[in-house]
Structures are given as C-alpha cells and as structure tokens.
Amino acid sequence: MTTNGTGWSRDDIAARAAAELVDGFTVNLGIGVPTAVANHIPEGRDVTLQSENGILGLGPFPSDPEVDADLINAGKQTITELDRTSYVSSADSFAMIRGGHIDLSVLGAMEVAENGDLANWSVPGQMIKGPGGAMDLVAGVPRIIVLMDHLSRTGEPKFRKSCSLPLTGRAVVDMLITNLAVFRREHRAAPFRLLELGPGVSLEFLRSNTEAFFLAE
Amino acid sequence: MRTKVFPDAGAALSGLLRDEMTIAVGGFGLCGIPETLIDAVLASGATRLTFISNNAGVDDYGLGLLIREKRVKRMISSYVGENREFERQYLAGELEIEFNPQGTLAERIRAGGAGIPAFYTRTGVGTALATGKEIRQFGGEDFVMETGLVADLALVKAWQADEFGNLVYRKSARNFNPVVATCSQMTLAEAEQIVPTGGIASDHVHTPGVFVKRLILARRNEKRIERRTVRPAKELP
Numbered sequence: 001m002t003t004n005g006t007g008w009s010r011d012d013i014a015a016r017a018a019a020e021l022v023d024g025f026t027v028n029l030g031i032g033v034p035t036a037v038a039n040h041i042p043e044g045r046d047v048t049l050q051s052e053n054g055i056l057g058l059g060p061f062p063s064d065p066e067v068d069a070d071l072i073n074a075g076k077q078t079i080t081e082l083d084r085t086s087y088v089s090s091a092d093s094f095a096m097i098r099g100g101h102i103d104l105s106v107l108g109a110m111e112v113a114e115n116g117d118l119a120n121w122s123v124p125g126q127m128i129k130g131p132g133g134a135m136d137l138v139a140g141v142p143r144i145i146v147l148m149d150h151l152s153r154t155g156e157p158k159f160r161k162s163c164s165l166p167l168t169g170r171a172v173v174d175m176l177i178t179n180l181a182v183f184r185r186e187h188r189a190a191p192f193r194l195l196e197l198g199p200g201v202s203l204e205f206l207r208s209n210t211e212a213f214f215l216a217e
Numbered sequence: 218m219r220t221k222v223f224p225d226a227g228a229a230l231s232g233l234l235r236d237e238m239t240i241a242v243g244g245f246g247l248c249g250i251p252e253t254l255i256d257a258v259l260a261s262g263a264t265r266l267t268f269i270s271n272n273a274g275v276d277d278y279g280l281g282l283l284i285r286e287k288r289v290k291r292m293i294s295s296y297v298g299e300n301r302e303f304e305r306q307y308l309a310g311e312l313e314i315e316f317n318p319q320g321t322l323a324e325r326i327r328a329g330g331a332g333i334p335a336f337y338t339r340t341g342v343g344t345a346l347a348t349g350k351e352i353r354q355f356g357g358e359d360f361v362m363e364t365g366l367v368a369d370l371a372l373v374k375a376w377q378a379d380e381f382g383n384l385v386y387r388k389s390a391r392n393f394n395p396v397v398a399t400c401s402q403m404t405l406a407e408a409e410q411i412v413p414t415g416g417i418a419s420d421h422v423h424t425p426g427v428f429v430k431r432l433i434l435a436r437r438n439e440k441r442i443e444r445r446t447v448r449p450a451k452e453l454p
Contacts, residue, residue: 094320
C-alpha cells in the first residue's frame with residue numbers, strides 16, 4: 001500500500017453515499033457534492049428526494065424546453081417534477097424536516113469533530129452567508145451523512161478533536177465519507193469507527209492526516 | 218363586495234410606506250418574489266427599511282435593487298450569499314443582518330401570523346445563533362426559544378388570485394409566500410392572473426382571502442433563473 005494515496009474522487013464519494021440509501025427512504029441532499037448522490041441511486045431502490053424550499057419528490061434536471069423558473073431546488077438549480085411530487089410552503093417543508101419525517105440527509109462540511117459536531121456555515125473573518133437550512137436539517141433528521149475532502153485547501157485535517165469553526169449542530173454526524181476513508185458510528189454517543197479505506201490509502205497515512213480519534217480494527 | 222383589486226402597484230402601496238418600517242417579502246432565492254411590488258417600493262423613496270426575507274436578491278434584481286440604492290437598514294434572513302453589494306455594505310457597517318436557520322425563520326413568520334409570540338425548537342441549540350436565547354428542556358433535551366415575527370407590511374407573489382384575494386401559488390414559487398401572507402395586518406399580493414371570485418375551486422385555495430388586503434396584477438414577471446441547469450441533449454428520452 002502506498003502512503004500518499006489521494007483515495008476517492010468526489011463522484012466516488014457521492015456514489016459511496018448513495019449506497020447507504022434504503023428502499024423507501026425520503027432523503028434531503030445538500031448543495032455541492034451531496035447533490036450528485038442523486039446520480040448514483042442504486043437500481044431497484046425507490047428513494048424520494050425532498051428539497052427544503054418546498055418540494056417533496058424532486059425529478060431530474062430538465063431538458064432545455066422543460067426549464068421552468070417556478071421549479072427550482074434548494075441549490076437554486078432548475079429541476080423537474082414527478083408523478084408523486086407535492087409542493088408545500090417553507091413552514092410545511094421544515095415541519096417535515098424538524099418533525100423527523102425525513103429519513104436521511106447528506107450534507108457537506110468544513111469540519112467534523114470526533115464527537116460528531118458539525119461546522120459548515122461560517123468562517124470568522126470572512127463574510128457570513130448564513131446557515132440556510134443546514135441547522136434545521138441536522139437538528140431534525142435522524143440520520144446525517146457528511147461528505148467532505150479529508151484535508152482543507154491548506155492541508156489541515158478537517159476531521160478533528162473539536163471544531164475550530166462555529167457549529168451547525170452538536171454531535172449530529174452519524175457517518176463521514178471523505179476522499180480517504182469512510183467512518184461510521186452506532187449511535188450519537190459512540191466513537192466513530194473506520195469502515196473503509198480509499199484506494200491506495202494506508203491506515204498510517206489516514207492517521208497522520210486525521211486529528212480526530214477513531215476506532216480501527 | 219368591495220374589491221381588493223388596485224389598478225397598479227403604486228396605487229396599492231399608496232399611503233402604506235414610511236421610513237424605518239418592517240416589510241416581509243415572500244420568495245426563495247429569486248423564485249416567487251413579488252417583483253412588481255418591489256419595483257414600487259423602490260420608486261417610493263422609503264428608506265432605512267427592515268426586510269424579513271429568506272434571501273437578499275442579487276445585485277441587480279429582487280431586494281438587491283433596494284440594497285443597491287442603500288434603502289435597507291436591516292435584513293432578517295437565512296442566507297444572503299448571492300449578493301456582492303450586500304457584502305460590501307455589511308462589511309462597511311452600513312447594513313445589519315439577523316441570521317436565522319431557514320426553518321426557524323419560516324416558523325417565526327408562521328407563528329407571528331398565527332398570534333403565537335414564541336416557540337421552542339431543537340434547531341440551533343449549541344450554536345452561535347442560540348446565544349442569549351432562553352434554553353429549556355423538554356423530555357431531557359435542550360430546545361431554544363424563538364420569537365414570532367410580524368411585519369408592518371407583507372408582499373407576496375401568487376400565480377392566480379380571485380377578486381376576493383384567495384391565492385394559488387405555482388410549484389416551488391410557493392416557498393415562503395403562504396407564511397409571509399399571514400404575518401402582517403397589511404398584506405399585498407401580486408398575481409400573474411386575476412380571475413372573478415368563484416374562479417378558483419374552494420378546495421384549491423392556498424392562501425384564503427382574509428389574509429390579503431390589496432391585490433394587483435403582476436406587471437413584471439421576469440422570473441430570473443439563478444442556476445439554469447439542464448440535462449445534456451444526449452440524455453433526453
């Protein structure tokens with residue numbers, strides 16, 4: 001095994017997250033790499049996508065003549081509807097989210113701590129754009145999968161002892177998929193356990209690029 | 218029946234606008250925003266305004282038009298990341314922002330409109346947005362108290378209205394509009410179509426006419442798209 005593998009691509013990460021989708025689930029996908037999870041839903045699994053701007057049952061991106069300015073997802077991308085689609089107000093959409101009616105959310109992150117704390121909404125000293133729906137999702141959805149690069153642009157580990165950035169939620173992450181590895185934990189008081197190493201990634205390399213404690217066996 | 222229909226946005230807003238007032242506005246991003254009424258607020262000259270709105274438009278469209286003219290004192294929003302002039306004014310200390318988690322913002326508006334002064338939510342507990350707010354335990358878990366929001370004026374965009382003010386929204390342009398329509402004693406709606414009362418099936422009304430005080434035909438329906446995303450032609454069925 002090499003010690004400097006870069007592991008999975010972003011598309012690989014999205015595909016790995018899609019493998020976690022269970023038949024019959026209702027799922028909210030965050031902006032960025034999480035949106036690409038929709039391209040990898042395994043054959044034969046019926047998954048309903050929810051978008052927090054008020055759509056239950058997202059269809060694929062439109063063909064050019066199908067583009068409708070009144071039909072966008074939470075990332076403000078044009079999309080389409082399905083036979084099952086319903087439109088709701090923002091209040092009803094977050095009743096689905098806050099009320100525990102969404103099974104799973106897949107989100108991006110700036111940092112994740114070993115206790116499952118998540119930071120993904122602001123960097124002190126930079127212009128704050130706002131939390132959008134992320135705080136509601138992590139507070140209300142029972143299962144949270146985070147997708148992120150293992151290291152920051154400056155090479156710092158993003159899976160940390162504790163988050164240095166302002167929190168989005170406390171102890172809310174259940175599964176973490178990075179370009180180097182997959183981590184999961186049984187419940188929100190348990191430590192994370194290494195589940196898979198990315199291609200060409202050694203445990204030693206992973207440990208030297210991870211600040212957080214995790215179980216590996 | 219006294220009609221709620223006004224000839225245009227200027228007439229509908231006549232006598233309602235003043236400096237320092239709080240205006241709630243429907244829409245998510247640029248989708249479902251009351252474009253015609255925003256233009257009329259811009260034309261009125263009212264300034265130092267507070268807006269309750271999920272987003273702040275973009276530099277040259279939506280609430281961005283009012284920000285560009287330095288007419289906005291304060292935004293109560295969940296996400297303002299698409300607007301560079303907003304950022305410049307904020308960093309220069311010319312503009313205040315009160316961030317809310319998006320679902321908390323929707324519920325605060327809903328609660329305000331329903332006469333509920335406050336509620337408790339799990340959202341935001343343990344984050345900077347809960348700082349200074351009451352925390353209370355229910356079932357051994359922490360919840361943060363959030364207050365209801367009301368506005369001096371509310372502006373919404375509907376697809377169809379009848380002359381009684383019953384409203385129907387279209388697809389994801391519904392978003393914040395139904396709750397915003399409830400959070401003021403003076404709600405103005407602009408609709409792409411106005412039909413005679415009775416023209417909307419009673420079972421299909423999204424916002425009942427009691428919430429709508431004045432109504433205009435929307436003259437501006439530009440409906441700008443922020444991120445036009447299409448399937449490549451080869452994937453077409």
